[in-house]
Amino acid sequence: MRKRAARSALLALSLAIVARPAAAEDARPSAPLFNDADILEKPRPYFQIESIALRYSRFDQSGTGYQSRAGKPGQPGSEEMRVEQPQLEVTARQGTHLTHRIWVPVDIVTAASPDAIDVVSGSSRRNEAASFDWTATYARDRTTASIRNGLHNEENYRSWNTGLAGSRSFAEDNTVLSAGVNVVVDWFDRYLIDGTNAGHNARSSLNFNAGLTQLLSPTTVAHVDYGFTLQEGQLSNGWNIVPTPQGAFQLENLPPLRRRHAFVARIAQHLPWSGALHGSYRFYVDDWGIVAHSLEAELHQRLASFARLRFNYRYHTQAGADFFRTSVPLGAPIFATADSDLAPLHAHTVGVKGTFDFAVPFARTLHADVAVERYFRSNDLRVSVYSCGLGLLF
Amino acid sequence: MKRLVVASLALALGGCAIVPQNRRARLADPMMSLAQDPLEAHRKQKLYSTREGAAGGDGLAAGGGCGCQ
Numbered sequence: 001m002r003k004r005a006a007r008s009a010l011l012a013l014s015l016a017i018v019a020r021p022a023a024a025e026d027a028r029p030s031a032p033l034f035n036d037a038d039i040l041e042k043p044r045p046y047f048q049i050e051s052i053a054l055r056y057s058r059f060d061q062s063g064t065g066y067q068s069r070a071g072k073p074g075q076p077g078s079e080e081m082r083v084e085q086p087q088l089e090v091t092a093r094q095g096t097h098l099t100h101r102i103w104v105p106v107d108i109v110t111a112a113s114p115d116a117i118d119v120v121s122g123s124s125r126r127n128e129a130a131s132f133d134w135t136a137t138y139a140r141d142r143t144t145a146s147i148r149n150g151l152h153n154e155e156n157y158r159s160w161n162t163g164l165a166g167s168r169s170f171a172e173d174n175t176v177l178s179a180g181v182n183v184v185v186d187w188f189d190r191y192l193i194d195g196t197n198a199g200h201n202a203r204s205s206l207n208f209n210a211g212l213t214q215l216l217s218p219t220t221v222a223h224v225d226y227g228f229t230l231q232e233g234q235l236s237n238g239w240n241i242v243p244t245p246q247g248a249f250q251l252e253n254l255p256p257l258r259r260r261h262a263f264v265a266r267i268a269q270h271l272p273w274s275g276a277l278h279g280s281y282r283f284y285v286d287d288w289g290i291v292a293h294s295l296e297a298e299l300h301q302r303l304a305s306f307a308r309l310r311f312n313y314r315y316h317t318q319a320g321a322d323f324f325r326t327s328v329p330l331g332a333p334i335f336a337t338a339d340s341d342l343a344p345l346h347a348h349t350v351g352v353k354g355t356f357d358f359a360v361p362f363a364r365t366l367h368a369d370v371a372v373e374r375y376f377r378s379n380d381l382r383v384s385v386y387s388c389g390l391g392l393l394f
Numbered sequence: 395m396k397r398l399v400v401a402s403l404a405l406a407l408g409g410c411a412i413v414p415q416n417r418r419a420r421l422a423d424p425m426m427s428l429a430q431d432p433l434e435a436h437r438k439q440k441l442y443s444t445r446e447g448a449a450g451g452d453g454l455a456a457g458g459g460c461g462c463q
Contacts, residue, residue, distance in 0.1 A: 053431075053433055055433040055434065055437065057437045057440075057442070059441065061445065083440070085437065085440065087433045087436065089432065089433055103432070103433075104438055105455075106434075107440075123410070129458040171412055172412055172414070172415065172417075174412050174413055185437045214430065215418070215421060216411075216413075216415045217411075217421060218417040218418065218419075218421065218432050219420050219421070220414050221421055221426060221428060223428045227452040260450070262450070262452040263452075265401070266428050266454045268426050268427075268428055270420040270421070270423065270426055275425070276423065276426050278428070279435075282452065284448040284449075285446060286448070288447075290447050290448050291448075292446070292448030293450075300425040301448075302425065304460075308424075308425060316442075316446060316448075318447065318448040319444065320447075321447060339447070340448055341444070341445055342447035345446075347446065348417065349441075355423075371434075373441070375441060375445070377445070381445065383441065383445070385437070387434070387437055389431070389433060389434065
């Protein structure tokens, strides 16, 4: 009996010893003060807005051109015009690899051709145009693929565009090759010289691009790009005129086919005083006889951690189209345009832009910028451009 | 045209030296981006494509999509 009591006491003691650590553990705080998500970041939501951007631009244009009817017979007419252009862009991430971009640009054009005879639509004096553009991009490892679709609508005019693009990086992302194809189809009302609606007409543009971006040094990056565009259909806008020696005018008559080649080279060099210098050259040639060269330079300077300034200058020179003329015999069945955009010309652009990026509590970055540019051309055209942007990066 | 092709090839071949990831801090500066803000790029495209017969074709279709091009 005594032996049995001693065995029970030993068992109880053993249990007490074994149970002690557990009891001690029970005395510790039961829940940790942080969890895995606090250490590893919270899992991202499946659908997340990444950025919202707004931009407002205004173009004030003055000058004259022979294609405008707003002038004396045989003399260049007014090209005075004002364009207001608000834009909205939203980008969102869906899952790990997919990004969507929604872009809505609007153009409000006032006094595009004040004396035009387009009395049917009334679009001559004030014309509103809007587009809706959606791009979905799939990115995985070193490859991206995107599809783009868009609709454009303005008075008596519709347009659809679609495109595919892709890129692939090589050599530890030192080299990026990209290529894309775009198709644009325009469908619009056709007007005769007296304003009679003559049904509908169309044009299409097929474009192919290929580009290469290359890191050249820890402070230098370069890019080259080639683009080919094939346009078919009615390529005139429907209201440009060509004066006749008799003091009358007729609608411009453009070839129904145009093959266009553009080659662009860009380089950016970081400067030791928190600045950067960008340079670009563009060569253009088409089968209408236009050959053009454009040179552009940008000087960027950081003023503070949140502010930087940019100065830009561009020079453009082009030979005119083979069939550019400021007068054509009435009824002559020849290709002819008096459009000052297709004339031989030189153009200069000078501009300045201030950019500000602030850290804010409700987003990663609040972006703001304001820019002013002046464009002036050798054949009597001047444009002042004012633009400001506001954006949130999440 | 031949000179342009040769120049672009020279540019591409000259970049064969690899820049390691840990030496790209300056390249990551937004000032070094060769791609413009898309909304500003559209504003710029609008300025030139409706005023110069030689505009466009680089990146997007030259012409089309707007009644005044």
